[in-house]
Amino acid sequence: MTIPPWHYAAAESNRRMFSRIAHRYDLLNRVMTFGLDGAWRQAAAALAAPTGCRLALDMATGTGELAFALASRAEQVVAVDISPQMLAIARAKARGRPGAGRIQFLLADGLRLPFAADTFDCIATGFALRNVVDLGVALAEMHRVVRPGGRVVCLELTRSPSRLLASLHALCLAGPIPALGRWLAGDADAYRFLSTSLSRFPDAQQLAKTMRDRGFRRVGYRLDCLGPIALHVAIK
Ligand SMILES: C[S@@+](CC[C@H](N)C(=O)[O-])C[C@H]1O[C@@H](n2cnc3c(N)ncnc32)[C@H](O)[C@@H]1O
Numbered sequence: 001m002t003i004p005p006w007h008y009a010a011a012e013s014n015r016r017m018f019s020r021i022a023h024r025y026d027l028l029n030r031v032m033t034f035g036l037d038g039a040w041r042q043a044a045a046a047l048a049a050p051t052g053c054r055l056a057l058d059m060a061t062g063t064g065e066l067a068f069a070l071a072s073r074a075e076q077v078v079a080v081d082i083s084p085q086m087l088a089i090a091r092a093k094a095r096g097r098p099g100a101g102r103i104q105f106l107l108a109d110g111l112r113l114p115f116a117a118d119t120f121d122c123i124a125t126g127f128a129l130r131n132v133v134d135l136g137v138a139l140a141e142m143h144r145v146v147r148p149g150g151r152v153v154c155l156e157l158t159r160s161p162s163r164l165l166a167s168l169h170a171l172c173l174a175g176p177i178p179a180l181g182r183w184l185a186g187d188a189d190a191y192r193f194l195s196t197s198l199s200r201f202p203d204a205q206q207l208a209k210t211m212r213d214r215g216f217r218r219v220g221y222r223l224d225c226l227g228p229i230a231l232h233v234a235i236k
Pocket of ligand 1: 011014015018019041059060061062063064065066080081082083086108109110111125126127128132133
């Protein structure tokens with residue numbers, strides 16, 4: 001797959017932003033979601049491997065929480081990210097986690113996954129598709145490396161279908177969330193990016209269509225917490 005040169009600059013600035021906030025990433029997640037983020041990742045892992053599987057991929061693993069959830073269901077997990085700082089935290093946390101010995105953390109770009117076609121039984125990705133510089137390429141890469149019949153699950157923020165809730169979420173993302181980012185991670189801009197990235201990202205229905213356009217079938221999704229969270233499930 002050919003990647004245009006501007007991708008590299010955008011990906012580099014993305015990588016730098018996540019590397020800056022890596023040390024406070026988990027704490028901010030807990031606070032911003034009132035502790036619900038762990039349950040969302042468990043739900044994503046359960047949808048990706050409902051009856052267990054041999055080899056799972058966590059695309060854009062960050063600090064590894066979704067990989068840990070997958071490790072309770074898969075014999076082996078490969079977890080990739082472009083930020084060495086995020087991966088360093090994931091590896092450090094792995095020392096105390098059950099099943100972590102089955103996870104391999106790798107520095108790799110989700111837009112050019114270093115794996116052969118049809119390698120994985122399932123793939124899960126959490127809060128990452130909004131952040132990659134090319135959604136279509138990321139989906140195409142996941143489609144390429146999952147085996148025929150394998151499942152792909154995308155856990156992501158989305159705009160609530162309720163106008164009232166969507167406005168409330170937008171207000172939170174515009175004001176309190178960057179303020180929390182400044183206070184707890186010393187970086188308001190990275191948390192302002194939540195709002196920017198969400199405004200550019202397709203809504204849940206459009207994302208399902210984009211997944212179908214990239215070759216996935218039986219694409220479905222559910223919304224959690226009345227809308228800000230979407231879990232898409234698809235089959236290759
Ligand atoms: C919001 S964090 C999500 C981390 C984790 N999946 C979670 O559930 O919290 C987004 C992650 O995507 C990673 N990322 C962004 N672009 C990427 C790419 N092209 N390939 C791999 N990782 C990427 C960032 O480094 C960051 O760790």
